[in-house]
Amino acid sequence: MLEPIKKNWRILLLVVVVIGSSVALFAPGFGPEPAPGENASEAKQGITNLQYGLDLAGGTRVRAPLSGYTATGVAFGGDSPGAVAEAVAAELDNASTRNVGVVPEESAVEVTEPSVTEAQFRAAMDAAGYEYEQIRSGVTSETRQETINVIQGKINEAGLSGGTVQQVQSITGEYFILVEVPGQGRQEVIDLLEERGTVRIDIAYPEGNGTAVQEGVLIQDDFEEIGTATQRDRGTGAYVPVTVRNTAPDGEQSPAHAFQAAVVQRGFPQAYESRGDTCRYNPETGETTTPCLLLVVDGDVVNSFGMAPDLADSMARGSWAETGNFRLTTGNFSEARSISLNLRAGALPAELDISGRGTSSSISAAQGENFRTYSLVIGVLSVFAVAGMVFLRYREPRVALPMIVTALVEVYALLGFAALLGYPLELAVIAGFIAVVGTGVDDLVIIADEVMSEGEVNSRTVFDSRFRRAFWVIGAAAATTIIAMSPLMVLSLGDLSGFAIFTVLGVLIGVLITRPAYGDILRRLLTVK
Amino acid sequence: MVAIEVPAINYTDYSNRQLAAVPLAFLVLALAIIGGWFVATGAPANLGLEFTGGVELRVTDDGDNVEQRIRTAFDREPDAIQTIPAQTLPGDDDVVVVTFQASQNDPEGLANDLQGQAEAAGFNTTAVDQVSPSFASDTARTALFGVALAFFGMSVLVFALFRTFIPSLAVIASAFSDLVIPIAAMNLLGIEMTLGTIAALLMIIGYSVDSDILLNDSVLRRTGGFYESVSRAMRTGVTMTLTSIAAMVVMAVVAWVFGIGLLRDIGIILSVGLCADLMNTYLMNVSLLRWYKFEEGGR
Numbered sequence: 143m144l145e146p147i148k149k150n151w152r153i154l155l156l157v158v159v160v161i162g163s164s165v166a167l168f169a170p171g172f173g174p175e176p177a178p179g180e181n182a183s184e185a186k187q188g189i190t191n192l193q194y195g196l197d198l199a200g201g202t203r204v205r206a207p208l209s210g211y212t213a214t215g216v217a218f219g220g221d222s223p224g225a226v227a228e229a230v231a232a233e234l235d236n237a238s239t240r241n242v243g244v245v246p247e248e249s250a251v252e253v254t255e256p257s258v259t260e261a262q263f264r265a266a267m268d269a270a271g272y273e274y275e276q277i278r279s280g281v282t283s284e285t286r287q288e289t290i291n292v293i294q295g296k297i298n299e300a301g302l303s304g305g306t307v308q309q310v311q312s313i314t315g316e317y318f319i320l321v322e323v324p325g326q327g328r329q330e331v332i333d334l335l336e337e338r339g340t341v342r343i344d345i346a347y348p349e350g351n352g353t354a355v356q357e358g359v360l361i362q363d364d365f366e367e368i369g370t371a372t373q374r375d376r377g378t379g380a381y382v383p384v385t386v387r388n389t390a391p392d393g394e395q396s397p398a399h400a401f402q403a404a405v406v407q408r409g410f411p412q413a414y415e416s417r418g419d420t421c422r423y424n425p426e427t428g429e430t431t432t433p434c435l436l437l438v439v440d441g442d443v444v445n446s447f448g449m450a451p452d453l454a455d456s457m458a459r460g461s462w463a464e465t466g467n468f469r470l471t472t473g474n475f476s477e478a479r480s481i482s483l484n485l486r487a488g489a490l491p492a493e494l495d496i497s498g499r500g501t502s503s504s505i506s507a508a509q510g511e512n513f514r515t516y517s518l519v520i521g522v523l524s525v526f527a528v529a530g531m532v533f534l535r536y537r538e539p540r541v542a543l544p545m546i547v548t549a550l551v552e553v554y555a556l557l558g559f560a561a562l563l564g565y566p567l568e569l570a571v572i573a574g575f576i577a578v579v580g581t582g583v584d585d586l587v588i589i590a591d592e593v594m595s596e597g598e599v600n601s602r603t604v605f606d607s608r609f610r611r612a613f614w615v616i617g618a619a620a621a622t623t624i625i626a627m628s629p630l631m632v633l634s635l636g637d638l639s640g641f642a643i644f645t646v647l648g649v650l651i652g653v654l655i656t657r658p659a660y661g662d663i664l665r666r667l668l669t670v671k
Numbered sequence: 672m673v674a675i676e677v678p679a680i681n682y683t684d685y686s687n688r689q690l691a692a693v694p695l696a697f698l699v700l701a702l703a704i705i706g707g708w709f710v711a712t713g714a715p716a717n718l719g720l721e722f723t724g725g726v727e728l729r730v731t732d733d734g735d736n737v738e739q740r741i742r743t744a745f746d747r748e749p750d751a752i753q754t755i756p757a758q759t760l761p762g763d764d765d766v767v768v769v770t771f772q773a774s775q776n777d778p779e780g781l782a783n784d785l786q787g788q789a790e791a792a793g794f795n796t797t798a799v800d801q802v803s804p805s806f807a808s809d810t811a812r813t814a815l816f817g818v819a820l821a822f823f824g825m826s827v828l829v830f831a832l833f834r835t836f837i838p839s840l841a842v843i844a845s846a847f848s849d850l851v852i853p854i855a856a857m858n859l860l861g862i863e864m865t866l867g868t869i870a871a872l873l874m875i876i877g878y879s880v881d882s883d884i885l886l887n888d889s890v891l892r893r894t895g896g897f898y899e900s901v902s903r904a905m906r907t908g909v910t911m912t913l914t915s916i917a918a919m920v921v922m923a924v925v926a927w928v929f930g931i932g933l934l935r936d937i938g939i940i941l942s943v944g945l946c947a948d949l950m951n952t953y954l955m956n957v958s959l960l961r962w963y964k965f966e967e968g969g970r
Contacts, residue, residue: 205806312809328786328799496801503800509729516929520922527921531914569933570870577874580918584881584911591907614892618832618884623877625824629817630873635810638817641870645877 156659159651160551163558167191191561193304194324195568195640198514200507201324202331206500207316208281208289208492209256211263215275216251218244224369226251226272233266234258243491245282252281254492280317281492288491293321296334302326304566319494328504335494346423346446347408347433355436359404360386364397366466371478380478381469388466398466402457405449408433411458414449421448437470437481445481447471517572524576525550528583540667541590548660549582555651556644570641578648581623585616585657593664602665609661620653682898682957690958694951698848701855708858716858719865722811724804725750726771726785730794741769744792745785766797766930814869822846825876833887841959842883845951849879852947853940860939867933868940875944878915882908882952890960897964901957908952916945 147154167190196203218226223244230251231242241255251272253263264277281289290307297305305323312318323331343360346353369383388398395403405411413419413432421434423446430446437445447470456462472478496502529546536542553575560567592612593605623645630642682690709715720727730741738752751770771785789796802810825846830839850872854864862868882904889904890897923938 312813316809328801499803499805501800501802501806504798506797509797512929513931516926516931517934520925520929520931520934523925524918524922527917528914531910531917535910535914569931570867573867573870573874573934573937576918576922577877580915581877581881583914584878587911587914588885588907591910595903611893615885615888618888619877619881621832622825622828622880622884625828626821626873626876626880628824629820630870633813633817635813635817635866635869638814638866638870642873645874 150662152655152659152662155655156548156551159555159558159655163555163561166558166562190557192557193561193564193566194510194514195566195571196322196324196503196505196510197569198510198517198567198572199304199324200505200510201322202326202328202502202504203323204321204328204331204335204494204496204500204502205310205318206494206496206502207279207318208254208286208490209495210252210254210281210285210492211258211260211277211279212250212252212282213263213267213272213274213277214248214250216249216267217273218246218249219272226270229270230266230272233269234262236262243282243285245284248282248284250282252285252492254281254285256493256495285491286317286319289319289494292490293319293335297321297323318500325507327506328502331504332496332502335490335496342438344436344438344443345404345408345433346428346430346436348431353429356404356408357438359435360397360401364401368482371475371482373475379471380475381471382478382482383467383469386463386466386468388463396463398463402460402463405433405454405457410449411454414451414454416451419448419451421446435470445470445472513569517569521553521572521576525553525579528579532583532587535587536590541594541664544660544663544667545583545586545590548586548656548663549579552578552582552648552652552656555656556648559647559651560644565640565643568640570638571644574641574644574648577645578652581619581649582652582656585619585652586660588612588615589657589661590664593661593668605665605668609665612661613657616653616657620649623649682901682961687958687962690954690961694848694955697852697947697950701848701852704855704858705851716854716864717861718811719863719868720770720800720802720807721865722807722814723772724802724807726802727798727800728769728785728789728796729798730767730769730789730796732767732794738767740792741767741794744794745769745771745788747771747785767794810866814866818869818872821873821876822850825880829880829884832884833891835891835963837963838887838891838960841956841963842880842887844959845883845948845956846876846879848951848955849875849944849948853944856943857940862936862939865933865936868936871937871940872944874937874941875948878912878941878945879948879952882912882948883956885911886952886956887960890964897961901960905953909949912945912949916942919945 169191193199216226221229223246226244227242230253231237234242234253234255236257237253237255241253241258243252243254244250245252251267251274253266260277260279267274267277286309290309293307297307302323302325304325305321307319307321310318310320321331321335323334326334341362342358345356345359347356348354364386365384366387367383367385371380371382373380386398386401388396390396390399410433419432421430422432423430423434423436425443425446428443432448435447435449436443437447450471453462453468462468470478470481472481494500525546528549529542532542532545533539556575556578559565560571565571589609589612593608595608627642627646630638631646633639705715732740738754741749741752749769750772751768753768753770754766769789786796786799826839826843829842833839833842853872853875856862857864857868885908886901886904889900893900893903895903919938919941921938923935923942926932926934926938
């Protein structure tokens with residue numbers, strides 16, 4: 143029972159790979175991740191689980207660095223991040239504390255206002271009296287990550303399936319944000335990236351037997367400063383510190399004073415007298431029995447808050463508006479983080495410099511679809527060309543047919559891998575596939591010629607020794623290809639890394655699985671008479 | 672039925688100098704073309720959008736006189752207009768690729784403006800690419816670095832495999848020539864250097880080394896006389912290369928019919944590179960190996 147398995151394990155492995163690829167290609171569950179509000183079969187493009195890149199599906203790719211400068215190795219001299227930001231912002235005419243970020247973990251200070259030049263930032267850092275090691279272009283990794291989160295949020299919210307955002311590093315060490323959105327035109331994507339969502343705070347309060355809402359007690363422009371989400375020192379929970387502007391042109395009420403008045407009028411001081419009092423807003427029905435602050439993003443209520451008793455008190459006394467500080471508290475850190483992002487309002491933490499130092503490309507869906515069909519035809523015809531040559535050369539179906547089948551299995555296995563990894567197919571990847579068929583058949587020719595050279599193959603030993611000799615060449619050639627392609631897998635060269643990854647994968651599958659199996663097939667056909 | 676018979680060259684009729692003269696002449700010619708290109712245009716090849724920066728629009732239109740209308744449609748004079756003829760499929764229109772070099776004075780919103788102008792003039796835009804100049808020069812540097820690194824890695828590995836100087840050098844020299852000749856051919860054929868064509872050049876490194884390794888292996892590591900070893904390697908190697916050329920020629924032709932520029936260019940470059948490889952391997956490489964075997968006194 144075990145003996146035939148042991149003897150033919152290479153062929154069996156090949157069969158397993160084919161089955162595995164079929165599962166990855168056709169079975170449900172390996173398909174593309176559906177966008178919110180889309181079911182799995184809608185996310186699928188065609189009958190397979192394969193995903194297609196922009197070349198083959200249409201869509202837009204934007205690649206750009208974030209505007210700003212970062213001073214690294216800053217000595218804070220014991221000052222709090224807020225104080226540092228304020229001191230630096232005070233030295234910059236064209237930026238406020240909103241545009242200056244301080245990241246103690248990275249000992250870094252950044253400015254995200256695009257109009258600030260490097261020289262201005264340098265001067266401001268010197269004037270504020272903080273020593274630093276160097277100033278580089280770009281922003282801190284925290285801000286990059288935050289930007290990616292915001293963009294991902296926007297993509298998800300817009301229901302664009304398959305949209306991705308990631309950061310990539312160029313050879314000079316600069317970071318770029320790479321956004322890819324299938325099926326959308328260039329202008330739509332840039333609008334989406336630059337669009338500012340509307341964020342406001344409403345007050346919901348009980349009135350009569352129902353609930354009334356006072357809309358827009360605070361709007362985005364009313365915030366002077368929006369802090370980053372912060373974990374509480376004691377206990378669980380997190381908060382976002384915010385400051386409401388308390389200055390206004392003559393004769394007008396400042397936002398802070400207006401907000402304070404509204405809070406008092408809606409009865410917060412009476413409703414929140416002890417720590418046990420919480421907001422009883424029901425997000426399902428929109429009803430409340432206590433006055434609550436509602437965080438509303440693009441018209442949807444995303445969170446509701448009560449108010450700490452001492453804060454409500456200071457509002458009742460009218461002293462709160464002098465500072466305008468309060469904390470939006472939440473149950474956990476990630477919620478606080480998303481509130482902080484929402485308040486920043488669709489506005490990215492730092493701007494994408496698309497026209498200055500970025501690139502964008504866009505392909506219409508119709509063209510993508512055409513290219514998909516065409517490249518399939520090109521691939522099939524190339525395989526026919528190879529098959530034709532092989533038949534002409536050997537004129538023996540026993541040798542040539544398994545050769546072509548083996549080469550096709552290599553491509554099939556690669557497609558399976560692509561589906562399994564969810565790697566989107568692009569023109570460059572298709573070129574890689576064709577390269578794999580080419581090198582694959584080359585290697586099979588080496589095996590066939592070597593095995594059939596010098597007369598009949600009549601024993602397993604003769605076959606094996608010849609096969610091993612052939613394999614030295616194949617292994618050496620495969621190693622050179624892998625070495626030649628490996629720099630491209632890691633360098634950020636867009637399409638090229640996909641090409642390199644699939645060429646290397648194809649070579650590996652070939653050397654480890656399909657080419658040894660071809661050897662076994664050939665042996666059976668030649669030695670078993 | 673036709674059969675492919677790999678021709679047996681009678682190497683004994685030619686001296687090493689004679690054998691190497693042809694591939695060396697090609698190499699020198701190719702280097703001269705690339706050098707001349709560099710002197711004339713400031714770059715060794717026709718750099719594509721990805722390496723120069725600018726905006727490229729692909730527009731379609733079913734009307735007549737498209738090129739003339741494109742010239743008047745935009746505020747700026749396009750730097751290049753290339754028409755890809757209508758495909759054989761019914762209902763397809765000509766695709767026109769309009770390229771604008773990067774403008775230093777007003778990069779803001781250039782792509783948007785141009786797309787708007789194209790649409791205002793009644794063209795249907797199917798693709799827009801915009802690359803900023805600084806990004807482009809960064810890409811060019813990265814790509815050059817990648818190719819250099821790939822070539823260097825290949826060289827180191829070849830030396831590690833054969834551990835003899837002349838035969839390893841023969842492989843590397845032949846791979847170098849296989850790269851240079853297609854680049855010169857690209858210049859002459861007007862194919863732009865893009866990331867896709869860089870991929871093709873790297874593929875050549877992989878393909879060309881195959882047949883060289885096969886030849887070296889046969890001559891250095893197998894029993895049998897020199898000429899016997901060479902003809903054995905040739906039988907296999909020429910089949911391999913011809914098979915690949917067939918695949919690439921078909922890819923180039925079909926992709927050209929369908930108007931997929933990237934695959935067409937890759938097909939052309941690889942066909943040229945593989946032809947160069949046939950010449951380099953079986954003329955230059957063989958002569959170097961023969962010199963090594965007989966005159967250097969290989970053992």
